[in-house]
Amino acid sequence: MNTVGIPRSLFYYYYKDLWQDFFSALKISYIISPITNKEIMDRGLKMSNSEMCLSLKNYLGHVDYLKDKCNYILIPRISNFKNDNQTCTNFWAAYDIVKNLFDINILHYNIDLNQKQTLKKGLYKIGKILNKKPRQIKKAYKYAIIQNNKRIKKNHQINLNKLKSKKTKILLVGHPYNLYDELIGKDIIKYLIKNDIELIYSDKFNPKITNHLSKKISKDLYFKYSKDNLGAIVYCQNQINGVIFISSFPCAPDSLACELAMRKLTIPYLNIVIDDNSSFTGLETRLESFLDMLGGKLND
Amino acid sequence: MTKIAFPQMGDYYIPATYLLSHIFPNDQIIQAPKITSKTIEIGTKYSPEFVCTPFKYTLGTMLECLEKGAEILIQMGGGCRYGYYAELQEKIIQDLGYNCKVINLVTKGETNIKRINKLLKQINPKYSKIKNIYYSFITIKMVKYMDIIDDYIRENIGFEQIEGSFENLKQAMLTEFNQTKNYRHLYKTYKKYLKKFSKLKTHKPDKRLKIGIIGELYTIMEPFSNYYLEKSLAKHHIEIKRFTNVHYLLFEKAKEYKKYQKYAKEYFHYSLGADASDNIARCKYLCESDYDGIIHIKSSFCTPEIGAMPIINKIANEYNKPVLFFSFDSATSQTGIETRLEAFYDMLEMRKDK
Known part of the structure; x- marks a missing residue:
């Protein structure tokens, strides 16, 4: 019986539900690595190169955790969604890095729409490797896509509804693999929710709307996930009180795109960069003063 | 009359100035001052925190050109985040209060002649396409010849009998070019x-x-940013092999990539972005041929090369070849580099004697 391991980092946050639906529809057992803890992070730090970005180090930690617990590890490669929608080069390289660092079986597919490598082709290929019949794969793929679209629509609606709330509203700008990771961004989210702030997430907007809007901040931008983020800022600029940028050190697209956004923003913002030895106590002080400042502005 | 400037890289400012001064005969081309430690200081001051070092160098030279009175700056690049430099640099320059325009010839990793023509017409309405094609042809050939001669120099400069003979002859050639x-x-x-x-x-x-020297393209081609690595190697009487040059990037890269991929298919399956996958294949080539050591250089925070480093390390381990990694930053000290280089050089000597 084949078991597929899914590392809970990077790609997981974009495709988690889709993968899970797909595998359960095909009756393939899978395990997901646990929520990031100190041990996993340390494993990642040990495996990785000191200059790699924190998210990639974290990813390697998750892979290291899974390596002897399953037969295959699922590692896609995402290159681009048509020409001007590239991803970060770490997304291009993750598969090759893992393949060279670990001695494991890897299930991989490539998303490169410039060369007509689509998600559909990728998942079909994976189904084939796991000895499933084409008819089963087709059914599972359809089911997963439909479920996924429903879920995304629901998330978009929740996010939009939050914009109408009367509480202090803050837009969190960051990549989902940083925002929702236990050791990277989760503490910040918890702290803000505890302080009764309405949080809006930049990755939960409809990309069809936000990608177009991002041109108002940056005309030349060609990073897909940065486009989502900047577009979200433009979309809700007039309805929110502040923006918090969260990125991992040293994130390549963020270093340029977020800098440009900060230079063009007219509302208060806070830039948080997290590396492998930042402590939450230091962050707490900064968050507190940022909230104080927003509060002060509201009372005026 | 408009004043045009561009950030420089190595000796390639000569063909670039040649091209621009012929297609815009009525405008003034400002030659960027040679990169010094002051350039990088200015660049670092106004750059975002963790951007890669070429951004800081190019921003620094741009600001120095603006001091000289430049009105239009030309920037090009692609592959990684290099292609996105221009927009942010323009914003930074405008925020500093300069009135200037940055023209980006390559956007989104792609370019075509139509777009370049349109952009160049903005500089001077009298711009002629035919002139551009003619002089581009000469410039490309000039770059090619420079690269061939540079390769020859690199192989031989370490063994020159009269000190400075290669350097002087090269300067004479460049003035004649x-x-x-x-x-x-x-x-x-x-x-x-x-x-x-x-x-x-x-x-x-x-x-x-x-x-063999492999690594990130800007750092490899701009001698100041790698602290004159090639010169100090030549002083130790070492033959140097370098693959990256402008002619390679412009014309050979697309063709060579497929060869490289086939050659090193056990080490990479997909492109890692920019020059990273090329470097992996070159590393394998250097290991298999009779080179004694490999030096991998890059600017700090160069994401594609960081991805390639563990793989290069693995190849070097398998072939039992020494490899030295350098990551250059604005804060790197010259002495530190020299010490490491000397140790590396001594180690190679000892291995050779065995």
């Missing part, structure tokens, strides 16, 4: 200097050290 009249003239000059170079006396021992 600058006064090129037409293609025939250029070709004649090239042939003349090729002869002169081959006549320069060298003393090449059989037991010489050979080192």
Whole structure:
């Protein structure tokens, strides 16, 4: 019986539900690595190169955790969604890095729409490797896509509804693999929710709307996930009180795109960069003063 | 009359100035001052925190050009985040209060002649396409000849008998290249200097050290940003092999990539972005041929090369070849580099003697 391991980092946050639906529809057992803890992070730090970005180090930690617990590890490669929608080069390289660092079986597919490598082709290929019949794969793929679209629509609606709330509203700008990771961004989210702030997430907007809007901040931008983020800022600029940028050190697209956004923003913002030895106590002080400042502005 | 400037890289400012001064004869081309430690200081001051170092260098030279009165800056690049530099640099410059325009010839990793024509027409409405094509042709050839001669110099400069003979002859060649009249003239000059170079006396021992340099393209091609690595290697009488040059990037890269992928298919399956996958294949090539060591250089935070580093390390381990990694930053100290280089050089000597 084949078991597929899914590392809970990077790609997981974009495709988690889709993968899970797909595998359960095909009756393939899978395990997901646990929520990031100190041990996993340390494993990642040990495996990785000191200059790699924190998210990639974290990813390697998750892979290291899974390596002897399953037969295959699922590692896609995402290159681009048509020409001007590239991803970060770490997304291009993750598969090759893992393949060279670990001695494991890897299930991989490539998303490169410039060369007509689509998600559909990728998942079909994976189904084939796991000895499933084409008819089963087709059914599972359809089911997963439909479920996924429903879920995304629901998330978009929740996010939009939050914009109408009367509480202090803050837009969190960051990549989902940083925002929702236990050791990277989760503490910040918890702290803000505890302080009764309405949080809006930049990755939960409809990309069809936000990608177009991002041109108002940056005309030349060609990073897909940065486009989502900047577009979200433009979309809700007039309805929110502040923006918090969260990125991992040293994130390549963020270093340029977020800098440009900060230079063009007219509302208060806070830039948080997290590396492998930042402590939450230091962050707490900064968050507190940022909230104080927003509060002060509201009372005026 | 508009004043045009561009950030420089190595000796390539000569063909670039040549091209621009011929397609815009009525405008003034401002030559960027040579990169010094002050350039990088200015660049770092106004750059975002963790951007890669070429951004800081190019921003620094841009600001120095603006001090000289430049009105239009030309920037090009692609592959990684290099292609996105121009927009942010323009914003930074405008925020500093300069009134200038940054023209980005390559956006989104792609470019075509139509777009370049349109952009250049903005600089001067009298711009002519045919002139551009003619002079581009000469410039491309000039770059090619420069690269061929540079390769020759790299192989031999460590063994020159009269100190400085290669350097002086190269300077003479570059000044003559600058006064090129037409293609025939250029070709004649090239042939003349090729002869002169081959006549320069060298003393090449059989037991010489050979080192291959691979790494990130800007750092490799701009000697200041790698702290004159090639020069200090030549002082130790080492033969140097370098793959990356402008001609390679412009014309050969797309063709070579497929070869590289086939050659090193056990180490990478997909492109890692920018020059990273090329470097992996080159590393394998250097390991298999008779080179004694490999030096991998990059600017700090260069994401594609960081991804390639563990793989290069693995290849070097498998073939049992020493590899030295350098990551250059604005805060790197010259002494630190020299110490590491010397240790590396001593180690290679000892291995050779065994």
